[in-house]
Amino acid sequence: xxxxxxxKLAWPNWLFALTAAALVGIAYxxxxxxxxxxxxxxxxxxxxxxxxxxxxxxxxxxxxALRLLFQQREKPVVAxxxxxxxxxxxxxxxxxxxxxxRILARYLSEGRFGQRPGAGARQDSLDLRLFSFDLxxxxxxxxxxxxxxxxxxxxxxxxxxxxxxxxKNLQALVLxxxxxxxQGANPLLAAQNSPVAVYTVLVGDSTAPxxxxxxxVETNQITYxxxxxxxxxxxxxxxxxxxTALLTVSxxxxxxxxxxxxxxxxxxxxxxxLEIVARQAGEFNFTVSVQxxxxxxxxxxxxxxxxxxxxxxKIKVLVMAGTANFDRRTLSFVADQLKDYQFTFxxxxxxxxxxxxxxxxxxxxxxxxxxFYGFPTRNSDLAQLRELMKQVTNRRAPVWWFIxxxxxxxxxxxxxxxxxxxxxxxxxxxxxxxxxxxxxGRLHPVTRLDENETVNSQIWRELPPLEVYRGLKMPAGxxxxxxxxxxxxxxxLPGLEAICFAYRxxxxxxxxxxxxxxxxxxxxxxxDPARDxxxxxxxxxAIRWLVNRDDIHQIQIAPLQQIYNVxxxxxxxxxxxxxxxxxxxxxxxxxxxxxxxxNYSDEMIAEGNGFYRQTFSGLPExxxxxxxxxxxxxxxxxxxTGKFTVKPFFLEFQQIPANAALMRQLARETGGEAYAAGExxxxxxxxKLETRVQYTFSEYFLWNYWYWLAALIVxxxxxxxxxxxxxxx
Numbered sequence: 001x002x003x004x005x006x007x008k009l010a011w012p013n014w015l016f017a018l019t020a021a022a023l024v025g026i027a028y029x030x031x032x033x034x035x036x037x038x039x040x041x042x043x044x045x046x047x048x049x050x051x052x053x054x055x056x057x058x059x060x061x062x063x064x065a066l067r068l069l070f071q072q073r074e075k076p077v078v079a080x081x082x083x084x085x086x087x088x089x090x091x092x093x094x095x096x097x098x099x100x101x102r103i104l105a106r107y108l109s110e111g112r113f114g115q116r117p118g119a120g121a122r123q124d125s126l127d128l129r130l131f132s133f134d135l136x137x138x139x140x141x142x143x144x145x146x147x148x149x150x151x152x153x154x155x156x157x158x159x160x161x162x163x164x165x166x167x168k169n170l171q172a173l174v175l176x177x178x179x180x181x182x183q184g185a186n187p188l189l190a191a192q193n194s195p196v197a198v199y200t201v202l203v204g205d206s207t208a209p210x211x212x213x214x215x216x217v218e219t220n221q222i223t224y225x226x227x228x229x230x231x232x233x234x235x236x237x238x239x240x241x242x243x244t245a246l247l248t249v250s251x252x253x254x255x256x257x258x259x260x261x262x263x264x265x266x267x268x269x270x271x272x273x274l275e276i277v278a279r280q281a282g283e284f285n286f287t288v289s290v291q292x293x294x295x296x297x298x299x300x301x302x303x304x305x306x307x308x309x310x311x312x313x314k315i316k317v318l319v320m321a322g323t324a325n326f327d328r329r330t331l332s333f334v335a336d337q338l339k340d341y342q343f344t345f346x347x348x349x350x351x352x353x354x355x356x357x358x359x360x361x362x363x364x365x366x367x368x369x370x371x372f373y374g375f376p377t378r379n380s381d382l383a384q385l386r387e388l389m390k391q392v393t394n395r396r397a398p399v400w401w402f403i404x405x406x407x408x409x410x411x412x413x414x415x416x417x418x419x420x421x422x423x424x425x426x427x428x429x430x431x432x433x434x435x436x437x438x439x440x441g442r443l444h445p446v447t448r449l450d451e452n453e454t455v456n457s458q459i460w461r462e463l464p465p466l467e468v469y470r471g472l473k474m475p476a477g478x479x480x481x482x483x484x485x486x487x488x489x490x491x492x493l494p495g496l497e498a499i500c501f502a503y504r505x506x507x508x509x510x511x512x513x514x515x516x517x518x519x520x521x522x523x524x525x526x527x528d529p530a531r532d533x534x535x536x537x538x539x540x541x542a543i544r545w546l547v548n549r550d551d552i553h554q555i556q557i558a559p560l561q562q563i564y565n566v567x568x569x570x571x572x573x574x575x576x577x578x579x580x581x582x583x584x585x586x587x588x589x590x591x592x593x594x595x596x597x598x599n600y601s602d603e604m605i606a607e608g609n610g611f612y613r614q615t616f617s618g619l620p621e622x623x624x625x626x627x628x629x630x631x632x633x634x635x636x637x638x639x640x641t642g643k644f645t646v647k648p649f650f651l652e653f654q655q656i657p658a659n660a661a662l663m664r665q666l667a668r669e670t671g672g673e674a675y676a677a678g679e680x681x682x683x684x685x686x687x688k689l690e691t692r693v694q695y696t697f698s699e700y701f702l703w704n705y706w707y708w709l710a711a712l713i714v715x716x717x718x719x720x721x722x723x724x725x726x727x728x729x
Contacts, residue, residue, distance in 0.1 A: 065700065076125075078689070086147055090204065111128070133154075158198075175199070179663040307645060385412075566646055
């Protein structure tokens with residue numbers, strides 16, 4: 001509604017009026033007498049055209065600005081948040097919680113609240129905004145309450161609604177929920193920043209019902225065939241003190257372990273441990289379930305699924321050592337710390353002879369990984385060396401090379417196609433050389449000892465020095481992990497390219513450590529609590545990376561989790577590499593997810609540096625297969641397959657009673673009121689919600705508009721045309 005209109009000029013209005021009158025007078029005098037004389041009508045028309053032209057020019061010269069003042073009355077805005085999480089499916093004495101919430105949603109949308117006399121503003125005088133929420137908040141529509149999402153984030157919902165209505169005449173925020181949240185921050189923190197009062201409507205019974213639930217399941221994610229795997233289950237119950245229930249661990253229809261447990265005191269957790277034994281290698285979903293008891297409020301929380309990777313046996317590691325020294329003793333120390341690996345040591349005593357046992361007894365044909373420490377020496381048996389290289393080639397076994405002064409490159413000359421390095425001649429030792437992480441080492445799994453990049457860099461900083469060796473050349477495609485810590489370019493060491501680097505060829509992974517005296521990395525760091533197990537962690541990650549054959553693929557894209565809940569989006573992310581294992585960002589990558597009845601396929605989104613990402617929402621319960629295919633320039637890079645699981649939602653059923661205390665506290669902290677459903681319909685709003693008057697200004701600079709020029713041209717052109725037609729001088 002237009003409230004006021006103001007015209008502003010560079011001069012005072014009175015001066016403009018006086019000047020305009022003078023210009024009109026000048027125009028009148030100009031046409032007072034003409035040659036030839038004109039009739040009064042023609043003289044008046046010419047005078048009028050000249051007066052209008054002069055007045056318009058003066059008006060524009062004074063830079064006129066038109067300012068309009070508008071008044072707008074804004075209705076009070078009330079935002080209502082409706083809980084759309086799976087806990088609304090909890091059944092109580094009067095039915096499902098969601099039934100009550102749907103009734104409240106209908107009353108809100110129809111304005112059927114606050115109808116007692118004197119109750120205050122009615123729906124027709126309010127701007128009511130309805131939102132539903134679970135893990136996120138979104139605008140509500142009549143059919144959007146499905147109660148399928150396994151999770152509630154109250155804090156995010158409150159913040160989202162407040163942000164979306166920022167600048168509006170928001171007078172109240174109504175939260176209709178059972179108060180259960182299991183994701184995000186404490187909603188009190190978001191409510192305390194609310195500019196308006198929060199009115200809460202509790203849906204659900206706040207008294208603890210009779211229920212038995214599997215709260216948590218903990219076990220090792222990796223185990224071995226025929227090895228006992230403890231499965232620790234945390235149970236919680238209310239109302240079944242002293243009762244017994246059958247606890248079972250199963251894989252599909254096959255029961256792996258079960259035991260009858262006696263339930264303890266209501267409201268407390270209890271731990272139960274069952275042991276299972278996996279008889280074959282692979283990835284398996286183990287279901288931990290507890291028997292449903294009569295009278296339980298829900299059976300949805302009576303089971304959980306864990307995914308375990310079963311390896312064929314302990315990884316066998318053969319360490320071929322060219323000499324017995326302190327570094328060799330340190331390798332034995334590390335081997336004692338790594339319980340998931342079976343180490344065999346052969347330390348050379350004389351050609352073909354070793355201190356520990358014979359070469360044949362070490363069974364090189366059954367080893368999963370080889371570590372060559374200062375091996376081979378010039379005394380090493382060539383036939384045994386050929387046997388080792390044969391095993392590396394035939395079985396694609398990874399190799400970790402530790403170079404020291406005993407390593408004899410000449411002994412390796414006939415195996416050059418299999419080597420991850422080249423040595424033109426004897427290696428030259430350089431003492432007291434410090435190392436630092438390379439740019440590639442910051443992200444590589446071998447040297448990324450901590451996920452925080454800053455912390456990881458600190459771990460690798462200022463390590464004790466090593467003895468390193470010049471003359472070792474890396475092949476193309478190698479990835480440098482550790483490099484000499486040379487601060488000035490003029491101090492670069494010729495012939496020393498890297499201290500540790502990774503290389504892959506023909507599906508074989510190699511790691512080369514070009515340095516000795518690494519035992520100091522353990523014994524000189526014992527007083528540093530952040531790095532007292534530094535060497536053990538480094539070697540464990542290095543061996544894990546070497547034996548992880550999945551990592552050889554050029555397509556390093558997989559699900560971010562092995563198990564998803566129903567209602568949770570299954571996210572895929574990772575990198576694609578070229579044949580030299582360098583990231584490529586211009587590939588076309590397609591992800592396909594399928595099971596026996598469904599098949600979804602979509603192109604993945606490139607995020608730079610070879611990373612790709614895609615999500616699949618709405619997957620039902622079950623086990624799914626996935627296939628990732630990458631193509632670049634019409635050439636297939638490869639494909640990767642695997643499996644993941646979507647399990648029934650359970651998170652929302654871990655806390656059954658409605659959280660009345662939280663709902664009351666939210667209202668109290670913000671100056672609102674806490675209601676039961678019936679009270680809210682009758683009493684809200686209890687105080688008048690104020691209409692807000694907003695004033696807005698619009699300013700127009702009239703001299704900026706082109707139609708003024710057109711008007712002047714028309715006036716001057718008309719006057720000139722008439723003067724010529726009438727023959728005026």
